[in-house]
Structure formats: C-alpha cells, structure tokens
Amino acid sequence: MRTEFTAAQLTDPGLHEANSILRKCVHCGFCNSTCPTFKLLGDELDGPRGRIYLLKNLMEQDETPSGKVVSHIDRCLSCLSCMTTCPSSVNYMHLVDAGRSYIEKKFRRPLRDRLFRRLLAATLPHPARFRLLLLFSMLLLPVRRLLPRRFHGALKLRPPATRNKIIKEDRGQARTGKAVGLVAGCVQQVIGKDINSASMRLLERRGWRVHLLPEPACCGAVEHHLGKQALAEKRFRQNITDWIQQVDEHGLEALIVNASGCGTMLKDYGHLFRHDESLAAAAGRISGMTQDIAEFLSEQQGVTENGEMEQVRVAYQSPCSMQHGQKIDIQPLTLLRQAGFKVQELPEKYMCCGSAGTYNILQPAIAAELGERKAVYIEQANVDVVASGNMACMMHLRQFTDVPFVHTAELLDWATGGPKPF
Ligand code: SF4
C-alpha cells in the first residue's frame, strides 16, 4: 500500500512503525474472509482492510476522527484472525493498537462513554476493586431494566462458584528444584482461582517449584486495548522492573501464563520497549521467557495418559489470543488427548467468541451474536465439557449454553490426580 507520510511525521517512532506496517498491505482482502465483524455486518469498513484504510487516512492526515470512523475501529475485536489469514504478514495488532491510542488522544467521546471506559480501566486490573464492582453489579441485577442497555452485558457476567481451596492454601509443601513464575492475572484472581490452583498443582506434579508473582500481576492489556496508553505504559514499566527482579531473585526459568490474552500482551513487551535504552533488555527477557501453560507443558514432554478419562468427551474452544495472538494451536489438543480425553475441535474455530477483553461489555450486541453462534456449535458437538485456554472466553460463553466450561489446565490437573473440575 502506498503511503504519504511526510519526512517530519516519520521521525515519530509510532508513525514510522505504522508506515512500515501499512506498506506491507497489498489490499488483497483475504483477511476479510476470516474477520468476525465483516462476516456479521458485511461492511467493508468493519473488516480489517477497511479499518487499515481508515487508520492510514487518520494518521497520514493527522485528522480528528469522526464518530463514524471511531465506531468502525471500536467494533474491531482485536481477535487477530486477520493476521493469521494475511499472506503479507501485515501486523494488524500493532497498527490497531496505535490507532486506538491515537483515537483516545484526538477524539472526545460522549461523557457517559468516557466515564464508563474510565471505570473499566480503574477497576478490572485491580482485584480488590473488581471484587467490589462484581458485588455492586449483583445488587443492581433486580433493577437492570432501568439501566441503559450498555450495562446489561456487564451485569450478566458472573464468576463460577469456586470449587477448590483458594490459591495460597493450595501451595502445599515447600518444593525445591527448578522454578517457574506463575502470572496469576488480575481478573483471573477474582473469577478464576480454580484455574490458578489447578495450574500450580499441575506444574508442581511435573517437578516445578511455582513462584506466584505478586499482586496485582496485571499485564496491562485492559488499559492498552482501551487506548489508555499512559496508564498501560506505567504498568508495563512497573511489571518489567518488578518481574525481572523476581526472576533473578528466585531463579525462575519461565513465566507461565494461563490466560492467553495476558500471554499475548507479555510476549509483546520486548517489541514495545525495543527503543527504550533502560528497559529494552529486561522487556525482551520477559517476553522471551513467557509461555502459555499448554506451550510450556508440551515442551516438558506433556502429561501422562490416564485411561479413566477416555469416557470424557471434550470440545476444545481455541481462544483467539492463543491461536492468532500466540500461534499456539495444536499443543492444548495434543495434551488433552495424551491425558486420555476424547477431544474434538469446534467448527469455525478461527472465529472469536465475542469475549475479547472488554469487548463484551462495550459492544454487547455483537459479542452476544458471536457467543450464540459459538454456543450452537458447542451444543451440536454433544460433549460433556468444553475446554478453553482463556477464562474470559469461558465466562462469556457460559451465558449461552449449559454445557460446562473448564480451563485446559483444570482438565489436565484432574487427569493427573487433581479434583474433578465440573
Ligand atoms: S490480507 Fe493482508 S495484505 Fe491483504 S488486505 Fe488484508 S492485511 Fe492487507
């Protein structure tokens, strides 16, 4: 794609990068074929190619975006399915992230939108505040019809009942030997404690000493994807400094992530800070040693088969941040099959379920349509349980089907001696 940034504009590192990304695009449109919003809405400007043109024009002309342009970018799920499909390796993720940050700086959203987005950025990455928000939203349930429609999606999200003991009680005996760090996540500490507990047991059973990274252990993705770049950058810097200290102090050999959205974010730290003299090396180390738990276990010779699991039919729901963001596709399936489960993939596996970070809260109608579409395939699969690698997808999809959802780590934990997770 031809670009017309001025020489002065290209001295800005962000625009320089956007220019390089844009120039790779040959506007073939292949990416539209696997874009969930293009499929649902059928509008060129709600597909990746159209959004790329919108972002190009905005940044090149240094324009203030119109509400219409912003709505097309806001409707993007950041699912990155377009990146998997693109034959020219266009890095849409970095382009749309830059676009979101640009919009946040140049566009004044209506007051209620601004307040709502601020509320999300101020609560979700903080476990204690998020717990309070969940409690408050439960109190509002009886009067939800009196609230604006935009809040209805958020009010439907409920954490599952915690089945296991809380994570700190699960640590068991002190262990010696090789150590890994576990990124417990922010939202996941509140609504997915069982996943963290199962992950710790699973890793310890494989002989790893597990060091839990200190709270809030938020990767910064929430603020980053809301375009709140100053907040996100502050958090990235803090994490890089703190976590490298933990890595060196505890001799950690890997940083394990069990929420794939966080994994995609951490693996990008090295790129984000590549020009920062003081943090580039540390950020690169954090990215280099971050592994999804399925990726890590696969490299550690998997798990041992348990014959009792062959009666359990599992559908595997591949999160976008796993398959598109980290290109981890076959490993979770292989591990589940090794453990003895009868596993099948769902049709249209490349399609996002609609969860997508804060998307199901900010764009509830599209998110619900995508969730219902996925739920139809789940019901048709006739399985006992659905496995996923991202708690946010599980929580979103639970609204549309009664088939139970568990994290892949919970099933692997069960198969190797842990409690039954559903
Ligand atoms: S598939 Fe890639 S090269 Fe083709 S239009 Fe989409 S982003 Fe551009």
Ligand code: SF4
């Ligand atoms: S990230 Fe997903 S929703 Fe956004 S343009 Fe790409 S495929 Fe479409």
